[in-house]
Amino acid sequence: xxxxxxxxxxxxxxxxxxxxxxxxxxxxxxxxxxxxxxxxxxxxxxxxxxxxxxxxxxxxxxxxxxxxxxxxxxxxxxxxxxxxxxxxxxxxxxxxxxxxxxxxxxxxxxxxxxxxxxxxxxxxxxxxxxxxxxxxxxxxxxxxxxxxxxxxxxxxxxxxxxxxxxxxxxxxxxxxxxxxxxxxxxxxxxxxxxxxxxxxxxx
Numbered sequence: 001x002x003x004x005x006x007x008x009x010x011x012x013x014x015x016x017x018x019x020x021x022x023x024x025x026x027x028x029x030x031x032x033x034x035x036x037x038x039x040x041x042x043x044x045x046x047x048x049x050x051x052x053x054x055x056x057x058x059x060x061x062x063x064x065x066x067x068x069x070x071x072x073x074x075x076x077x078x079x080x081x082x083x084x085x086x087x088x089x090x091x092x093x094x095x096x097x098x099x100x101x102x103x104x105x106x107x108x109x110x111x112x113x114x115x116x117x118x119x120x121x122x123x124x125x126x127x128x129x130x131x132x133x134x135x136x137x138x139x140x141x142x143x144x145x146x147x148x149x150x151x152x153x154x155x156x157x158x159x160x161x162x163x164x165x166x167x168x169x170x171x172x173x174x175x176x177x178x179x180x181x182x183x184x185x186x187x188x189x190x191x192x193x194x195x196x197x198x199x200x201x202x203x
Contacts (some may be wrong), residue, residue, distance in 0.1 A: 001065075003033045008058075013019070017031055026128060027067040029056050034087055038094040043070070043117040045097050047085035053077045055088065055099055055110065057117050070117040077101060077108035092186075096122065096163035100133035100145060107133065107145060107156075111163050122163040129154045129202055130172050130181060137180035137189065142168070142191060146177035153177050154192075154201040 002009040007031045010022035013073070030048030033057040044067060046056040054074035077085070077099065079086050089100040090112070097119065098109045106126035110119035130147025138158070139146050143165060145154040152172035156165040177191035 001035055001037070001044060003029075003035045005031055005033070008032070008035070008044070008046060010067060012065055022065045024066045027058070030054070032056060032101075033071050034085065036088045036090050036097065038090040038097070038112065039092060040094045042114075043090075043112065044090055045053060045119075046088065047084055047088050047099055048074045053085050053101060053108075055060065055085075055097065057119055059117050072118055073127070075110060075119040075121075075165075077106075078121055082098065086133070087180075089138050089143075091138040091158055091163075092140060093160065097136070097157065098143060098165075099113075100129065100135060100136055102132050102134060105129055105131055105133065105147075107136070107143075107165065109163050109165065124164055124166075125134075127156075127165045135178060135180045137159070137182050137184040139186040139189070144180055145181055146191060147172065148178065151176040 007026040009023040011019040026093045030050045032046040034047045045059045048054045049058045049190050054076045056072040095124045106127050109122035109125040120126035129145050130152045131149035133145045138146050141158045143156045155168035155171040155193045164178040181190050
């Protein structure tokens with residue numbers, strides 16, 4: 001899946017890696033450039049910066065990969081203003097999805113209805129984070145957010161039942177980070193810094 005302004009392209013790879021469009025692609029969407037798929041490959045979520053800021057939700061056809069808008073989509077983030085959305089990520093349980101709003105220094109969180117993909121705001125959302133958040137990553141029951149203006153990395157625990165975020169002890173951490181990703185074991189967090197720097201942090 002590839003995000004574009006106003007649409008999402010869906011492509012299928014054959015045994016040789018050759019890509020062909022999924023029937024119905026491209027699929028109409030809001031003004032978005034960031035996507036995430038839940039770990040069970042049931043739903044696709046995309047940022048939508050069309051005011052007011054929101055999250056688009058789609059079901060993924062298990063046979064064809066085609067996208068169908070979830071009833072009620074898009075879902076408002078509840079940001080104090082429009083909120084420029086950048087990264088978006090589903091947690092490792094597939095129960096929650098989070099997105100950052102750079103212009104309001106907030107994280108919006110939603111619980112995911114397992115049968116429909118309908119999103120419901122997590123209690124207390126949106127949550128405060130550092131200055132100009134740009135990217136996020138989840139591992140186990142933790143969420144990490146890179147903040148580019150104050151050059152910090154915010155860390156939160158995720159309540160397994162509610163999805164509520166609680167800052168970790170010592171957060172925000174004095175780690176300059178950009179894009180974030182964790183390793184498959186969940187032991188390390190990697191980030192891309194300015195000038196092509198690469199950094200790793202043991203979790």
